[in-house]
Amino acid sequence: MSSAESSWSPGEIPNELITALEECENPLVLTHIYPDGDALGSAIAIHRLLKSSGKNPRTILTHPVPEKLAFIDHDGEAEVLTENPQLNPEDLVDAADLVVVVDTSAPDRLGLMEPAVTSSDVPRICIDHHLEGAYEYFSAIWCEPGSPATGNLIFEVFQRMGIELDRDTAESLFVALATDTGWFRHSNAGFKAYEYAARLVQLGVEADPVYNRIFQSFSHERTLSLGDLLSQSVLSEDGKILHSVFTEEIRSRRGVSMEELDGFVDSLGQVKGAEIVFLVVEIGPMRYKVSLRSHGDFSVHAIATRFGGGGHAKAAGCRLEGTEVEVVSRLLDACRDLLGESATDPATDRA
Ligand code: 5GP
Ligand code: MN
Secondary structure: HHHHHOOOOOOOOOOOHHHHHOOOOOEEEOOOOOOHHHHHHHHHHHHHHHHHHOOOOEEOOOOOOHHHHHHHHOOOOOEEHOOOOOOOOHHHHHHHOOOEOOOOHHHHHHHHHHHHHOOOOOOOEEOOOOOOOOOHHHEEEEEOOOOOOHHHHHHHHHHOOOOOHHHHHHHHHHHHHHHHOOOOOOOOHHHHHHHHHHHHHHHHOOOOHHHHHHHOOOOOHHHHHHHHHHHOOEOOOOOOOEEEEEOHHHEEEEEEHHHHHHHHHHHOOOOOOOOOEEEEEEEOEEEEEEEEOHHHOOOHHHHHOOOOOOOOOOEHHHHHHHHHHHHHHHHHHHHHHHHHHHHHOOOOOOO
16 A cells, blocks of 8 residues: 555645535536446535535436445435436536536546537536646646545545535445445555544445445345456566456346446456456447456556546546457556556555
8 A cells, every 4th residue: 555545644635616505596416427436425524514504406327326326325416417308517517507517527528518518618616636636627626546435535625614414424434435445445544534533424424235235235136247357357567467348248137237337347356466457348249348456566657647538546447448458468568567566666666
């Protein structure tokens, strides 16, 4: 674990960000495409904060959330753009006097909402913990790349604004924090992550049923397709690189949805000695979504950004186009470059 991550403490929240939250009337809350636990938990919590301050917030997701996470939107506040033809990105942005983006600071990660947000004069603010913050895109931004999740930054915003957290909001934020840290196992879970968790449990969150809902509730089809994925995994570079490909053929044969694939890369990466793990998921003809994980000191963020993606040092992602063989070969080349750089650079040689 890097000491920078383990010793992270929150910095100052910009005053302009708090003022914008206080002064808006019709805020529009957005997060990244294919929302995960941190994205949804953070969006729902800031939605509740705004609502309890007398505002009329709307929260728009570009894609549905994985079924197992839907419970953290206790009151069903989030609306899904791709599920409701009545929703129009331009109209949504026009009706807002503030756009609040959480858990991403990369405009292209707003997906179908991005063109409407970018071409509008409505001020936009951001709360995030990713490395590739587009600082100039926002009128105020609080981005803490050392933070375990965005959810705990939202917790800080509640504290700063003197707004009480109810049990449901605490549960949404707990899920945000717990899922982004792999249930407090990953290196981004420094002492602060445990401190936030303790405070959320004090507010009434019960960790055990939350764990069961998220991690012990998979379909048998998902387990069978995970078996396919694991049995086809490939080790290379003396066991330092581990990868596998989840094809559309496996997905349709097993009858699993894209949302159910969440967590596959973690199951794949349980092999001793594998320092870089990547999972390639076919999302369309010649189109692939890539999840990268580092189990050593290498930054897989460097690989993701090489292909226009991003994320964190230990967990990053990107999209690639081409045949399966081409895509895997480009990724393996990038991994080898990273391993090679380390071998020739005495400063990072860990042998
Ligand atoms: P996952 O592999 O779980 O989908 O993503 C790991 C991390 O990388 C997350 O923080 C996610 O936001 C980020 N990430 C995944 N795909 C992309 C991408 O295509 N672009 C960027 N900028 N970040 C990504
Ligand atoms: Mn996050």
